[in-house]
Amino acid sequence: MKLNTLKGALLVTTLLSGTAAMAQDAELIIESWRNDDLTIWQDKIIPAFEAAHPGIKLKFTPSAPAEYNAVLNSKLDAGSAGDIITCRPFDASLALYDAGHLTDLSGLEGMANFSDVAKSGWSTDDGSATYCVPMASVIHGFIYNKDAFAELGLEVPTTEAEFFAVLDAIAEDGGYTPMAMGTNDQWEAATMGYNNIGPNYWKGEEGRNALLAGEQKLTDEGWVAPFRQLAKWGDYLGYGYEAQTYPDSQNIFTLGRAAIYPAGSWEISGFNAQADFEMGAFNPPVPNAGDTCYISDHTDIGIGMNAATEHPEAAATFLNWVASSEFSNIFANALPGFFPLSNAPVNLEDPLAQEFISWRDKCESSIRSTYQILSRGTPNLENETWNASVAVIKGEESPEDAAQRLQDGLSSWYAPQQ
Missing domain, CATH: 3.40.190.10 (Periplasmic binding protein-like II)
Structure with missing residues (x-):
C-alpha cells in the first residue's frame, strides 16, 4: 500500500472516531489557480466556514492560472505548500497523488455524496483511491x-x-x-x-x-x-x-x-x-x-489535502464541509455555470444556470x-x-x-x- 494511501486510511479512521475538538486552533492555507475567485472566498466561503468552525481559520492564496502547476510543484518539493490543494482534473493531480503529495480521501465521510462519474477526475485509473473532493463541473x-x-x-x-x-x-x-x-x-x-x-x-x-x-x-x-x-x-x-x-x-x-x-x-x-x-x-x-x-457534465475543479499537512484533522473537517449542501449553494450561486458535483441539495438563483443543471434530472451525465x-x-x-x-x-x-x-x-x- 502506498504511504499516502495508508496515511489517508488511518486519517479517515481517526476522523470518524474522533471529536470536534481535534480540529480546533488551526490555520489552513489553500493553494489554487482560481485567482479570479479571491473575493468570493474572502467575502462568502471563508466567513461561512469559519462561522461554523470557529477553531479553524482559512487563508486562500491563489497563484496565476498559467503558473499554478509549476509553482505548486516547487512548493510541494520544498515542503512549503499549503494544507489544502486545489486540484485540476485527471493527470496533473494524479501525478501529485502518485508522488505522495495528496492524501487518499476515499474514506472521507463526505465522499459518499459523489457518484463515480463525479469522482472520475480525481481517482486512480482503477478507481481504488480518490484523492480530491470534487467541487464543480461544467x-x-x-x-x-x-x-x-x-x-x-x-x-x-x-x-x-x-x-x-x-x-x-x-x-x-x-x-x-x-x-x-x-x-x-x-x-x-x-x-x-x-x-x-x-x-x-x-x-x-x-x-x-x-x-x-x-x-x-x-x-x-x-x-x-x-x-x-x-x-x-x-x-x-x-x-x-x-x-x-x-x-x-x-x-x-x-x-x-x-x-x-x-x-x-x-x-x-x-x-x-x-x-x-x-x-x-x-x-x-x-x-x-x-x-x-x-x-x-465535465469534472472541472476539485480540492484535496496535502499529505504533509500538520493539520490533517482540520483539513478533513474543511473537506467534509466542501462536500456539503452549504458549500455547494454558496459556490454555485457565486459562480453561475460551475455546478456542484455533490448529491447534496442546491438551489440556484440564476435561471440559465438552473436550466443547465436541470438536465441532470432527465439525462445521463458523462465526461x-x-x-x-x-x-x-x-x-x-x-x-x-x-x-x-x-x-x-x-x-x-x-x-x-x-x-x-x-x-x-x-x-x-x-x-x-x-
Whole structure:
C-alpha cells in the first residue's frame, strides 16, 4: 500500500472516531489557480466556514492560472505548500497523488455524496483511491437568443431533425447567423462540438468506458456519428467562420447577431453581463425521439489535502464541509455555470444556470471522452480531436477518415486498442 494511501486510511479512521475538538486552533492555507475567485472566498466561503468552525481559520492564496502547476510543484518539493490543494482534473493531480503529495480521501465521510462519474477526475485509473473532493463541473449544451426564437416562431429542438429544421429556418430568414462558433482556435470545435453532441451517440459513460477498455473503437458508428453531424455545421456558422476566434464568437452572440451558441456553462456569468436579450438553453438534441439523452457534465475543479499537512484533522473537517449542501449553494450561486458535483441539495438563483443543471434530472451525465487516460500518449487524442473536428466542419476530411485517423493514432500507443 502506498504511504499516502495508508496515511489517508488511518486519517479517515481517526476522523470518524474522533471529536470536534481535534480540529480546533488551526490555520489552513489553500493553494489554487482560481485567482479570479479571491473575493468570493474572502467575502462568502471563508466567513461561512469559519462561522461554523470557529477553531479553524482559512487563508486562500491563489497563484496565476498559467503558473499554478509549476509553482505548486516547487512548493510541494520544498515542503512549503499549503494544507489544502486545489486540484485540476485527471493527470496533473494524479501525478501529485502518485508522488505522495495528496492524501487518499476515499474514506472521507463526505465522499459518499459523489457518484463515480463525479469522482472520475480525481481517482486512480482503477478507481481504488480518490484523492480530491470534487467541487464543480461544467455542463455543455446550447445557449439561444429567446427573442430571436420568439421573433421567428421557433420551438426548442429536442431531436437532431428538429435541430437542423430550426437552423434551416434561421438561415432562411437571414436576420441572424444560425450558430456562433468559429474554427480558428480549434478547441471549440471539439469541446463545444464533438464532445458536446457526442455522448448522445456513444451513450455517455457506457461508450467512454468501452473505449477505455478497448471494447469499442473510434471507427464504430457511435463515434463516427457525431462527426457526421459536425459535417453539416459549416453551413450554419456564418461567413468567415474559418477565421473566427473564440472571443469573436462570444461577441457575435452577445451582440444579438447569432441565434444559437454551442456552449459550455462557464459562459453564463459573462453572457449575463454582456447580452441585453433574454437567453435560454437546451441540451444536445437526441438522434431520435424517445432516445435517452446524455450530457457532457465535465469534472472541472476539485480540492484535496496535502499529505504533509500538520493539520490533517482540520483539513478533513474543511473537506467534509466542501462536500456539503452549504458549500455547494454558496459556490454555485457565486459562480453561475460551475455546478456542484455533490448529491447534496442546491438551489440556484440564476435561471440559465438552473436550466443547465436541470438536465441532470432527465439525462445521463458523462465526461469528455478524451480526458481520462486517452491523451497521455503521442499523438495526443484530445489535440487530435480538435483538428479532426475542424477538418470535418470545413469539409476537408470526411467523418469516416477523421475517425480512422484518430483510431490509428490511439492504437499506435494505447495497448487496449491494439
